[in-house]
Amino acid sequence: MPIRLIALDIDGTLLDSRWQLPEGNRSAVEEATRRGIEVALVTGRRYDFALPVAKQLHCPVTMIVNNGAVVRSCEGTTQLRHLLPREVAREVLAATSAWRDGAAVVFDRERENQLMLESMSPDDSLRYAYYSRNREFIGIASPLESCLTEDPIQVMFSGAVDAMRRADAALRSARLSSQIAVALTLYEARDFAMIDVLHPICSKGFALREWAALRGVAREEVLAIGDNHNDLEMLNFAGIPVVMGNGVPELKERGWHVTRSNDECGVAAAIERFALREAACA
Numbered sequence: 001m002p003i004r005l006i007a008l009d010i011d012g013t014l015l016d017s018r019w020q021l022p023e024g025n026r027s028a029v030e031e032a033t034r035r036g037i038e039v040a041l042v043t044g045r046r047y048d049f050a051l052p053v054a055k056q057l058h059c060p061v062t063m064i065v066n067n068g069a070v071v072r073s074c075e076g077t078t079q080l081r082h083l084l085p086r087e088v089a090r091e092v093l094a095a096t097s098a099w100r101d102g103a104a105v106v107f108d109r110e111r112e113n114q115l116m117l118e119s120m121s122p123d124d125s126l127r128y129a130y131y132s133r134n135r136e137f138i139g140i141a142s143p144l145e146s147c148l149t150e151d152p153i154q155v156m157f158s159g160a161v162d163a164m165r166r167a168d169a170a171l172r173s174a175r176l177s178s179q180i181a182v183a184l185t186l187y188e189a190r191d192f193a194m195i196d197v198l199h200p201i202c203s204k205g206f207a208l209r210e211w212a213a214l215r216g217v218a219r220e221e222v223l224a225i226g227d228n229h230n231d232l233e234m235l236n237f238a239g240i241p242v243v244m245g246n247g248v249p250e251l252k253e254r255g256w257h258v259t260r261s262n263d264e265c266g267v268a269a270a271i272e273r274f275a276l277r278e279a280a281c282a
Helices: 008-015 022-036 047-056 086-095 097-102 128-133 161-173 204-215 229-237 264-282
Strands: 003-006 039-040 063-065 071-072 078-081 102-106 115-116 139-140 154-159 182-187 192-198 224-228 242-245
Touching: 003 008, 003 022, 003 204, 003 264, 008 047, 022 039, 039 047, 039 078, 039 161, 039 204, 063 204, 071 204, 078 086, 078 204, 086 097, 086 102, 086 154, 086 161, 097 102, 097 161, 102 161, 154 161, 154 264, 161 182, 161 192, 182 229, 204 224, 224 229, 224 264, 229 242, 242 264
Parallel strands: 003 039, 003 224, 039 063, 115 139, 224 242
Antiparallel strands: 063 071, 071 078, 102 115, 102 154, 154 192, 182 192
């Protein structure tokens, strides 16, 4: 069946290893939309952190952000949203005190106090650069639990890979594990990892399934491209799942198509092979 919806991860997939958008990828995405194929950016990023990437694509795209918790248009209209109950978020923070230095609570707010931290230190070499780039969205609450005056989108943790693997294991074995979804993203080469703790139904795959159903698109008409652990459910759902050449081994071992790396315009190669050629023949 011809592809009607393309789902693209951003970091490690659409962007190269320098976090730039290659011209080849941009052109392929724009050509797909010109031919009537919908494109969705499906990312762990917050909406405001993903929007600058979307704006580099001179075409309309759907934004599936926060690892599937929120679906928005480029203009900011919310289409779908699943928040984490604040009582559950409080339990998550209580169960993860050992990793409090890397904890944050993310809210669906206009600008200020979207990302709540307990503290922000220039000595924090792992996270301070990201915090500095997002300073206009950050608020401080001490203790962090005091910010939970409304339901957040997620509780987030970041840190070194080994520490985040331990936090991930603790969350998945905790008493509250049935009340949450846990999305782990690893960047082994940088020794950096992130965990998103979300409403229990949330994942990139669930959100993509929801959105495709609303758009009347069958899973066989979906092309999905990703590189990391949090892309697993999205790739499982898609009729044509494609793993980046730089993707984690756990995805490459599943027998799915593998395209070039993100430094070799792997997204453009996959779109050309699986979407544009089919569209030309339809």
